[in-house]
Amino acid sequence: MRRVLGLVLAVWVGLWILALSLGPVRAQGQQPIKVGALFILSGNFAGYGKSGSQGAQLAAEEINARGGVLGRPIQLVVVDDQGNPEVGVREARRLILQEKVDFLFGIDSSSVALAVAPLTDEYKIPLVVTHAATPTLTEQCRPYVFRTSNNARMDAWAAAALAATLPVKRWANIGPDYEFGRVSWQDFITRLKQLRPDVEVVSEQWPRFGSTDYASFITALMRARPEGVFSTLWAGDMVIFARQAKQFGFFNQVKYFVNPVGAALEVLAPLGKETPEGLLVSARYWFLYPNTERNRAFVEAYRKRFGEYPSYNAEEAYAGLHMLARAVEKAKSTQAEAVRRAFEADGGLVYDAPEGRKRMRPEDHQVFEGLVWGYTKHTPDYPFAILDRLRIIPANDTAYPTQCKR
């Protein structure tokens, strides 16, 4: 028995040696700039990750078509982090140590972003986040973490800025019971009370993140007779909630339903013609705004390449990669310190994305930009609801104070 076990163990050790000695061959010469992108490609939020990776891909292709960055092509390595922080850390490590990427990119899930962030300090690899929205990420003030998309606090402040202009005094909330839902509501109501001290909260509902039945929450909410309801239900939760709430006549009773992530195409598309009209929603990027040459060209190129309209995650990834490329060009290097200085210099790097002008705040590496909101409306031109009566919230209205210093 012992002999056999020893043999088996020898094989085991041998396997390890073999596996660990394998690694990517370092090609000499025209070395590409490798960008390791982590997105959620499986599970309930796979749609978002898919959009993100597609947007990044389009950007990489465009950059390479015009000669790359510093004369080197961008090579995108996309991995599935499954929305799981440990998988994220493991894959990030693999990207850094095996694939030898120069940058980490993307990340949909806030917990994955927070788990990967310490690695940027450990390995001096910059991370450019294009989706994960927890304000905590940038409030940690890490030198090599950058976020080119807006975060949940900006969304909440924009919502509050809008809400302050509405004829609403009685507010309620229904949000997913996890950090994103909780902090968004906290930020929203705190900011709203600063702008409109006369508002009151009449109900708060906290269904489990991933709930499939909202009936009891809907009726409890309706009983409190709110005039306005704030919500950060997103993805499948929002689709399900919208359908069920509509059946209860929720949207007839509640005058204003405000959701900063409700205009995601991942939500509007499945709802199709069933989307209630008049929902006041935003999604960090809306493909029909602004009506500029730049945006139209992007939408057209994306549609041609992928056969669908770009959702916000696609545009954010697209813009994020372009912005990173610009930083590297400005730094004339891929070294973390040089790139950081490039992002921070001159009051913060500026990039004109399809959605508008992005400027990175040097203190916390958070990009600020105008945010577009609108009321859902059906038109014959599209199979899903589009945004009408657009309201643009300028960057200044969402520029919350940061604790970081530079």
Place this chain on the structure above:
Amino acid sequence: MDIGFYLLQLLTGLAYASTLFLLSVGLSLIFGAMGIVNFAHGSFYMLGAYLFYAFTRGQVEGFWGGLLSVLASGLVIGALVERLLIRPIYARPEEHQILLTYALLLILEDAVRFFFGAAYRSFPMPEAFSSPLFILGSPFPSYYLFLIGLAALFALLLWGFLYRTRLGVWIRAATQDREMLEALGVNVPLLYTAVFGLGIALAALGGAALLPLQAATPGMAVDAVISAFIVVVIGGLGSVWGALLGAVLIGLLQAFGILLLPEWAMVFPFGLMALVLLLRPWGLLGRPPAVRT
């Protein structure tokens, strides 16, 4: 005293309970008759939802036909899975059976993702249910009443089946003493195939029936099986009435619990489950396991 509201809340609780019952009853049945903990139960529920969408292509006219097709498909798929994968491991220790169903969960999840993609699938509300009922002045979706009715109907049908037909008697006998049943000449493996098929068919039908009020999402299987476990553990593994009771308790707990403690909605099901396990581990309507020598 706002009677109208409390009645409404009661109904929403029962509505949620109905969705839980349709999801869980098959799990309880399978465990009761075969002793198998089917980790893939939520996966068949998910498959039912996606198949319903595929059969009807999202066209509302196909509603009734779609439901029937899913029920039939569930029976066939369940029977096949049982015959090919589960039968070979009857005699194995339970962890092998658990692992097998867990493997099925993994496979089905990716299979669905591969064939249907990552987008959420919905189904429009059938015309018959598109106008709400008014309960003391407040609108209540009639589809929820349909679901409550469907759940009640299935509970009754299952009860009738298990207690009034010979096949049902055999199934109940199998939960108590399989060897004796075989000794009496009953073809137990065939019985098992039938039971498994039935359980899966119920799960698939549940998934399909819920689609007009929910959505088919790629990750719904894991969530569903956890909910099903909670219901079945509370009600009693192996008891159909237990599944109903468990579902009703959870539904009502959510409906009224959030009026008192809205912060804790997420914890209610786990809390109740832990409580039941501590006080009556075999579930409220379950039977204490027979001591085998």
Place this chain on the structure above:
Amino acid sequence: MRLALLLAALALLGPFMSEYGLKLASEALILGLYAMAFNLLFRQAGLLSFGQAAFFGLGAYAMALLTQKAEWPFLATLPASLLVSALGALIIGFFSIRLTRIYFTMLTLAFAQLLYAIAHKWYAFTGGDNGITDLRPPGLLGESLPFYYLVLLAFALAVIFLAALEGSPFGYALRALRDNRARAEAVGIDSFRHLLLAFVISGGLSGLAGFLQGALQRSVFPDYLFWTRSAEAILSTILGGSGFFLGPAVGASAFLLLRVVVQAKTEYWPFFLGVLLLLMVLFFPRGLTGLALGLIKWPTEVRRDASGG
């Protein structure tokens, strides 16, 4: 002893491994430790626990909270992690051991999920789903090679301890309880105390694994307590072969290696794992170790008996 040779080999390999290899090897050893802790209950005592994640998570959170909030030195939190997870096992075991078979499994699962829900909701204390990050041990242990040796040391001590346990009267008592509880009790073995002790030991070792994992991954999240974490211990054990002493450790390495290699090539890792598991259960129930033995056509030896009672 062969075991000593293996450990020495793993130690000697250290300086030759790449940074990435060291991380992977550390993770494999930690998972192996966790799986071996599970198998103590499973193989020796015949208990299928689906709640090991609870103790794994408790150990991890103890380390995380003490280093972040109370600013304890890293190594000082080790005894605390062991204590907290063992205590958790004592409490959970006290309620669970009374039950048998599927009900035991269900209750352990329920407790783990309850702990998960608490960790998830208690933002102020645990950070909720934002977790606790920046858990890199300061100084030497923050480097890959020294940390690898720490993990190897922990693994070695745990394995030696478990081996000793197996050959001890306690081990014999456990196996007697597993094979025929009524008979064992009839000869005077207190089933409750023995099983509870096994549960506590298993919990403590799982907590040790969690402690190490948190430091390795630089962060701790409520995920550590989720039931899929319990499933990892079970999967590794079955993959490697629960009937053999080091089977779980072999299975853990195989599981990890496979996951890393497959995930690098495709996003359909769950499908791959599912098919693998299916094949294992249907055709190779004795795991990889059993498979290897079958191939070498060595005479079969101690195989796990079917659980009785």
